[in-house]
Amino acid sequence: MEGREQEKNKRLNIPDEAWDEYIIDADFHLNLFDKKEYLEYISDHRVRKKLEVGGMPSGVTGGWNFAYAHHITDSLNTQGVALNAEEIEGLKKQYAIDAVIVGPGMINLPTARYPVIKNAIVEAYNNYLVDKVIDVESGVYGLAIIPQWDPQACLKEIDRIKDIEGIVGLQGWYTPQTLFGSMEYDEMYEEMTDLNLPLVLHGSGFTSRFDMLGNSMKSVVEALTLSWTYNAMANVLNLIFTGTFDRHKDLKVVIQEAGTNWVPFASLRADECYYALPEDVMLSQRMFEDGREYLEHMPSEYFHKNMYYTTQPIALPKNPEHVKAMFEMCHASETFLYSSDWPHNTFDPPNWLFNNRGIDSDMRSRICHGNAQEVFGI
Amino acid sequence: MPWKCTRSFWYIVKMREKIIGNFEDFPEGKGTRIKLGGLKIAVFNIEGKLYAIQGSCPHKQAPLHESGSNRYNSDKCGGAYLGEIDIELKTVKCPWHGLRFNLETGENPVLGRKIPTYEVIVKGSGEVSVVV
Numbered sequence: 001m002e003g004r005e006q007e008k009n010k011r012l013n014i015p016d017e018a019w020d021e022y023i024i025d026a027d028f029h030l031n032l033f034d035k036k037e038y039l040e041y042i043s044d045h046r047v048r049k050k051l052e053v054g055g056m057p058s059g060v061t062g063g064w065n066f067a068y069a070h071h072i073t074d075s076l077n078t079q080g081v082a083l084n085a086e087e088i089e090g091l092k093k094q095y096a097i098d099a100v101i102v103g104p105g106m107i108n109l110p111t112a113r114y115p116v117i118k119n120a121i122v123e124a125y126n127n128y129l130v131d132k133v134i135d136v137e138s139g140v141y142g143l144a145i146i147p148q149w150d151p152q153a154c155l156k157e158i159d160r161i162k163d164i165e166g167i168v169g170l171q172g173w174y175t176p177q178t179l180f181g182s183m184e185y186d187e188m189y190e191e192m193t194d195l196n197l198p199l200v201l202h203g204s205g206f207t208s209r210f211d212m213l214g215n216s217m218k219s220v221v222e223a224l225t226l227s228w229t230y231n232a233m234a235n236v237l238n239l240i241f242t243g244t245f246d247r248h249k250d251l252k253v254v255i256q257e258a259g260t261n262w263v264p265f266a267s268l269r270a271d272e273c274y275y276a277l278p279e280d281v282m283l284s285q286r287m288f289e290d291g292r293e294y295l296e297h298m299p300s301e302y303f304h305k306n307m308y309y310t311t312q313p314i315a316l317p318k319n320p321e322h323v324k325a326m327f328e329m330c331h332a333s334e335t336f337l338y339s340s341d342w343p344h345n346t347f348d349p350p351n352w353l354f355n356n357r358g359i360d361s362d363m364r365s366r367i368c369h370g371n372a373q374e375v376f377g378i
Numbered sequence: 379m380p381w382k383c384t385r386s387f388w389y390i391v392k393m394r395e396k397i398i399g400n401f402e403d404f405p406e407g408k409g410t411r412i413k414l415g416g417l418k419i420a421v422f423n424i425e426g427k428l429y430a431i432q433g434s435c436p437h438k439q440a441p442l443h444e445s446g447s448n449r450y451n452s453d454k455c456g457g458a459y460l461g462e463i464d465i466e467l468k469t470v471k472c473p474w475h476g477l478r479f480n481l482e483t484g485e486n487p488v489l490g491r492k493i494p495t496y497e498v499i500v501k502g503s504g505e506v507s508v509v510v
Binding site: 279 | 476487
């Protein structure tokens, strides 16, 4: 404890109790923005040449500017950059984090052009992750990217990385494009459930195209407040109402960085609309093929049977009793995973878990590590 | 040892036939609303056989006896009416939101639970009672 005291990041005022809790950070970013970091992992010379001269293919959902205090040059990495296991290990000690689930950032990748280049980046990133980042003994785990724009390539990539220790989930992004209830992912879901790997979906860009509502937003604060949340909701509801979880009962899906308080709203509304139109689900393609008339459970049940939610950006009510009630309504003890979003400007240190009377020690330990250990098998 | 009266015992003892009318009071292919004290029951005549089920839908308390009925001014609603009696399946659909209930068992596939159904007795005289 004394040794760790000296490593604390005093700027963040992380409470002492946090250092006694085992904390897994379920959304920690590795941002390979400098091309020299990944180019050596690109095997095809044509793709490598294009990346050398053109950089990462740009997404069509960007265009938002977060800077107010000062110019931001490298995305939103206001906390720093960590590119390998050693650097991550140093950070964990500062933030009272014991293990991290490393994700790629790269939030514009799914909407970028050039699928050939994107597939090469996926392979290169996953190789880099295995080579430089994953270190199971140090508690550094990774999410391998799936090229969600190409379901057959997803299967190939899963086959390639499936036996690597320390890859604890498959990373995609929730977008307004192809929703994850689409049957084109069924083969992938079969493979994932066989391998006991969860699908981990992060927000992607801030919508400005393919999405009329996002395209109409005029300020970054609107987009930050809402766009990822409604895209997450759309994907979760699509997964449920197309019968994805009835065909793939053991499929687990983690939603990253969409907030949490929408869960009671969306689940109750889903139940209410299902009461009004229960026969509508039988006409979704998967339910029709499977000859199912109704969902096996009420929609709200899938929100905690098959889903997990990372907590950042946590938005707690002021009254601790409301926090308690909100967490109960969200089934937080079964579904919430602490996350920091390190190193972005919306970074959440674990302080809130230790200074709120609405969160008891059992709930805290489930959020800090219990649920993450369960879903990631660590 | 003193005899202890249990709740289930009283339930059995208290269950009894209640006369609700004559057979002709229940037109074929329709639902009829019956009130027995505070208890509301919907009685349906399906091809000459009577079925009795809880009178209100557990979702939003819609009157289930209206399933399959013509609603007031229904010609002006553009057909926006969900209630339906399925003679083959022996089910009724709630007229407000469309939840379907089996008239023999009270089962609904969405709720995952049953609503109460009641035994109907038709005597030779045509007198109809339900066991409640």
